[in-house]
Each structure stands twice: as structure tokens, then as C-alpha cells.
Amino acid sequence: MSPRTIFFISDQTGVTSETLGNSLMTQFDGLQVQRITLPFLESADKAREAVQTINATARTDGVKPIVFSTLVQDELRDIVTGADAFVLDFFETFLEPLERELGLPSAHATGRAHGMADTLIYDRRIEATNFALSCDDGSRIENYAQADLILVGVSRSGKTPTSLYLALQYGIFVANFPLTEDEFEGEGLSSALAAYRAKLFGLTIEPRRLEEIREARRPGSRYASPQQVGYELRQADALFGRYGIPHLDTTARSVEEIASWILRETGLKRAAAS
Amino acid sequence: MSPRTIFFISDQTGVTSETLGNSLMTQFDGLQVQRITLPFLESADKAREAVQTINATARTDGVKPIVFSTLVQDELRDIVTGADAFVLDFFETFLEPLERELGLPSAHATGRAHGMADTLIYDRRIEATNFALSCDDGSRIENYAQADLILVGVSRSGKTPTSLYLALQYGIFVANFPLTEDEFEGEGLSSALAAYRAKLFGLTIEPRRLEEIREARRPGSRYASPQQVGYELRQADALFGRYGIPHLDTTARSVEEIASWILRETGLKRAAAS
Numbered sequence: 258m259s260p261r262t263i264f265f266i267s268d269q270t271g272v273t274s275e276t277l278g279n280s281l282m283t284q285f286d287g288l289q290v291q292r293i294t295l296p297f298l299e300s301a302d303k304a305r306e307a308v309q310t311i312n313a314t315a316r317t318d319g320v321k322p323i324v325f326s327t328l329v330q331d332e333l334r335d336i337v338t339g340a341d342a343f344v345l346d347f348f349e350t351f352l353e354p355l356e357r358e359l360g361l362p363s364a365h366a367t368g369r370a371h372g373m374a375d376t377l378i379y380d381r382r383i384e385a386t387n388f389a390l391s392c393d394d395g396s397r398i399e400n401y402a403q404a405d406l407i408l409v410g411v412s413r414s415g416k417t418p419t420s421l422y423l424a425l426q427y428g429i430f431v432a433n434f435p436l437t438e439d440e441f442e443g444e445g446l447s448s449a450l451a452a453y454r455a456k457l458f459g460l461t462i463e464p465r466r467l468e469e470i471r472e473a474r475r476p477g478s479r480y481a482s483p484q485q486v487g488y489e490l491r492q493a494d495a496l497f498g499r500y501g502i503p504h505l506d507t508t509a510r511s512v513e514e515i516a517s518w519i520l521r522e523t524g525l526k527r528a529a530a531s
Numbered sequence: 532m533s534p535r536t537i538f539f540i541s542d543q544t545g546v547t548s549e550t551l552g553n554s555l556m557t558q559f560d561g562l563q564v565q566r567i568t569l570p571f572l573e574s575a576d577k578a579r580e581a582v583q584t585i586n587a588t589a590r591t592d593g594v595k596p597i598v599f600s601t602l603v604q605d606e607l608r609d610i611v612t613g614a615d616a617f618v619l620d621f622f623e624t625f626l627e628p629l630e631r632e633l634g635l636p637s638a639h640a641t642g643r644a645h646g647m648a649d650t651l652i653y654d655r656r657i658e659a660t661n662f663a664l665s666c667d668d669g670s671r672i673e674n675y676a677q678a679d680l681i682l683v684g685v686s687r688s689g690k691t692p693t694s695l696y697l698a699l700q701y702g703i704f705v706a707n708f709p710l711t712e713d714e715f716e717g718e719g720l721s722s723a724l725a726a727y728r729a730k731l732f733g734l735t736i737e738p739r740r741l742e743e744i745r746e747a748r749r750p751g752s753r754y755a756s757p758q759q760v761g762y763e764l765r766q767a768d769a770l771f772g773r774y775g776i777p778h779l780d781t782t783a784r785s786v787e788e789i790a791s792w793i794l795r796e797t798g799l800k801r802a803a804a805s
Contacts, residue, residue, distance in 0.1 A: 527549075
């Protein structure tokens with residue numbers, strides 16, 4: 258089977274185009290592909306340049322490239338549709354039916370998705386990211402009043418990437434706090450956490466996977482040993498049970514899956530429509 | 532105009548559905564909407580529950596909700612299409628034409644986008660995020676050999692969110708280094724940076740905007756003063772020029788825009804098709 262080149266074309270970042278195209282392409286197994294994103298096609302000249310690139314690729318590959326396009330302006334879209342390729346344009350397909358249903362004309366304006374169209378929402382995502390960084394790994398407990406969510410779990414259970422993802426993508430203020438022997442051997446949840454019990458969400462992970470992750474980080478350490486890992490996970494689980502903390506097993510789940518799951522379980526609103 | 536409820540429906544995270552639906556909705560001005568994401572509809576029962584929620588909303592709103600759906604399984608999609616709503620299903624629309632063009636059947640399998648379908652790529656995103664965190668703000672210069680990219684710029688020019696976004700979204704290893712008086716008043720680029728000149732990318736920002744951002748952080752400080760901000764930005768610009776460092780003005784650009792721009796300018800490959 259000949260390899261296919263996939264182009265993601267956009268008058269803006271290409272994020273929507275990549276999301277659409279990659280989602281669809283995951284449904285085709287055994288296809289060899291190479292991916293090329295051509296973002297910021299904001300003028301007829303740039304659109305024509307893109308067509309030349311696509312056509313040259315068609316000749317080299319000996320097979321039509323697949324083009325996923327999110328061009329808002331009709332003029333640019335018409336140019337790209339003329340390429341020697343199989344073009345699927347997202348806006349062309351969906352905007353008209355939506356216009357009819359809503360009884361509204363669409364703006365046909367560039368730069369609205371993934372831009373700073375709404376500065377307030379955008380600033381919130383950046384603030385949330387700064388918050389997640391400052392409240393990473395048990396830091397700045399004094400700022401927990403501002404948190405929408407406090408992730409708790411043992412070291413390397415997925416707290417940090419999840420916090421950052423929720424912040425960057427959705428503008429949610431997420432702190433994270435590591436469960437360690439302080440919590441396990443003391444009187445239970447430290448007062449800092451106990452005061453915010455309603456904001457807590459636990460992450461757990463299968464022992465085998467955690468051993469692997471920790472072993473990669475500190476080979477041969479007690480930290481990565483089955484004994485220590487098993488002990489910490491059992492203790493964390495007991496804490497979740499004792500305090501009624503909702504929790505999720507992150508093994509074999511992507512950050513996107515963990516984040517969506519948490520939003521569904523907690524009912525937290527996505528502040529940002531990114 | 533009656534407010535519209537927008538549902539994002541998915542058998543997985545809902546990320547694709549949200550991205551695509553929000554992109555389309557940005558094209559309609561003056562529309563009051565409320566957004567509800569219903570992720571992980573993995574069974575007929577859950578799909579029927581979603582339909583009940585949608586139908587109840589249709590009654591309350593007095594107008595059909597808009598449903599953006601990315602359901603892969605025909606059975607679930609058929610259930611949701613029966614809702615009292617205007618349903619746009621992305622897979623239904625594009626999979627068949629793609630199958631025809633590729634001459635391949637699609638897998639019709641759930642859980643391929645935004646999941647851990649490719650563990651290696653997924654692990655790379657997490658490693659990249661850890662790298663970005665450890666090499667934030669000039670830390671761990673000794674690890675710069677591993678970096679794909681080193682962002683340089685004055686404090687609060689956008690380095691950290693951009694590094695994290697490139698890591699989480701695309702699996703790119705990004706360090707960031709703050710330009711301070713050490714660089715401006717010394718002999719120019721410190722040897723740590725000079726050794727990796729080809730990996731450097733500069734971020735700059737308009738003085739007014741930087742004053743605002745710094746003022747919010749440290750009101751009335753020298754750090755936020757027009758004099759200091761102007762001085763730092765002029766010096767940073769001079770460094771970019773002197774060493775031929777490509778750079779971008781981040782004012783009024785979203786993290787997605789900055790990231791896409793950098794990828795295009797540097798030719799760095801997205802390691803991950805997230």
C-alpha cells in the first residue's frame with residue numbers, strides 16, 4: 258500500500274484541523290501516513306503556495322494526499338479545493354447546515370478559534386496554568402481557597418500532567434498534593450487538606466505500572482520497589498475510603514481521559530472554550 | 532433570541548467533539564449558548580440516558596439543542612440521532628468519503644483518539660511535560676542537550692505556558708531560559724545558551740502589555756515600571772538580532788497560536804498526534 262500524505266490546512270493554528278483529521282485517521286489501521294501541518298494560510302498567495310506543495314507531494318507520492326482543511330474564507334477554500342488532493346473542508350461541510358438551523362448568518366471570519374477572541378477566558382487559562390505550577394506537589398497550601406480542585410495521590414500517579422492539562426485547556430484552577438508517609442502514618446489527612454475535603458479528587462494507579470514508572474526514574478531504589486509501591490497505594494486507597502474522596506485509576510488512561518473523567522465526576526465547569 | 536444549549540457528545544473524552552463544535556460556534560455572533568459535555572457514552576444505556584437529557588433540555592429551552600457528536604459505533608449514533616435536537620456527527624459525515632478515497636474500511640472502533648492507542652507517543656508527551664517542568668525558568672541547563680527547543684525571553688513574555696503546551700500537546704522537549712540583566716550586561720549570551728544557539732527561539736511582547744501583566748503580579752514595582760520593561764525588551768531584541776535568534780511577538784497571540792507559529796518557523800515535528 259502506498260503511503261499517504263495528510264495535510265492539515267488552516268487559516269489559523271491548525272489545531273482544529275489536526276484534531277479532526279487525526280481523530281478520523283485513527284479509524285484506519287495499517288495505513289502508512291506522513292503528516293504535514295500548514296497553518297496561518299491567511300492570504301490567496303499563501304493558499305496558492307500550499308496548493309503547490311500539495312501538488313508536488315501528489316506527484317512524489319503517486320497518490321492524492323488527503324487534505325483536512327478548516328478555511329473560513331470562501332476565496333481561500335476555493336483555491337485549496339483546486340489542489341490535486343482529496344480535500345475535506347470542515348467549515349464548508351458544517352457551517353451551512355448550522356446557519357440554517359440557527360437562522361443566523363455565520364461570520365466567515367478568520368481567527369476565532371484558538372485565538373484570543375475572548376481575552377478574559379484566555380487570561381484565565383494562563384492564570385490557571387500559573388496557579389497549577391505554583392501549587393504543584395504540595396506547594397502553596399495557603400492558596401487552596403482559590404483552587405477549584407485539589408488532586409491527591411502518591412508520587413507519579415499522574416497529578417502534575419493532569420493539573421496542567423486542566424489549567425491550560427479549560428482554565429480550571431488545580432492544585433496537587435502528594436500523599437506520603439506524613440499522611441499515612443500521621444492522624445490521616447493533614448489539616449490543610451481536611452479543610453478542603455470537598456475539593457479533593459484522588460488519583461491511583463496499578464502497582465505494576467507505578468513500579469515501572471518509578472524504576473525508570475530511580476532504578477533499583479526503595480521508591481520503586483514492589484513493597485514500597487504496594488504500601489503507598491494501599492494506604493492511599495484507605496485514605497480515599499475513609500474520607501470519601503472520589504478517585505480514579507489512571508493506569509492506561511491518557512491525560513485527556515483523566516481530565517474528562519474528573520470534569521464529569523465533579524461537575525466542574527470548563528471555564529474556557531478553547 | 533432564545534439561548535441555545537450545545538451538547539458535546541462522545542464515546543470517549545469529548546475533546547474532539549468540543550474542539551470541532553467550539554470552532555464552528557465561534558462563527559456565530561450574538562448567540563447565547565450554554566455548553567454541556569457528555570463524555571464516555573460507551574453503551575446503548577448511556578446513549579439513551581444522554582437522549583433523555585437532551586430531550587429534557589429541548590423542552591426547557593423551547594428550542595432544539597445543537598448536538599456535536601463523535602460517536603464511532605453506528606448503534607450508539609443511531610440512538611443519539613433520534614434525540615429532539617439538531618445533531619451533527621463528525622464521523623458519520625467524514626468516515627464514509629474517507630473510506631471510499633482510501634479504499635479501506637474504517638475500524639468503527641471506540642477509544643482511539645485522545646486515548647493511549649500509541650503508548651510510546653503518549654509516554655513521550657508525559658516525559659516532555661516533566662522535561663518542561665524541570666527545565667523551566669533557566670533550571671537544569673545541564674539537560675539542554677536533550678531539548679528540541681529552548682525558548683528565551685524576558686520574564687512574563689509567555690515562555691512557560693508555551694513550553695508546557697508544546698510538551699503536553701505535541702511531545703516536544705522544550706526548555707525555557709529567562710533573559711535578565713545577566714545576559715544584558717555581561718558579554719551577551721551565556722555559554723550555556725551559546726552552545727545551543729540553533730535550538731533557541733525568542734519570545735517578545737509589546738511594552739504596554741508586559742507592564743500590565745507585571746503590574747498585576749507586583750503592583751507598583753520597578754519590575755513592572757515602563758523604564759524597566761522598556762529596557763529589558765530593547766536589550767532582548769538586541770540579543771535576538773546579534774545572535775540571529777528567530778523570534779515572535781506574543782502580544783495578542785494565544786498559546787496555540789504561538790506554538791503553531793514556532794513549529795512552522797523551526798520545522799520541528801509534532802512527535803505526538805494527540
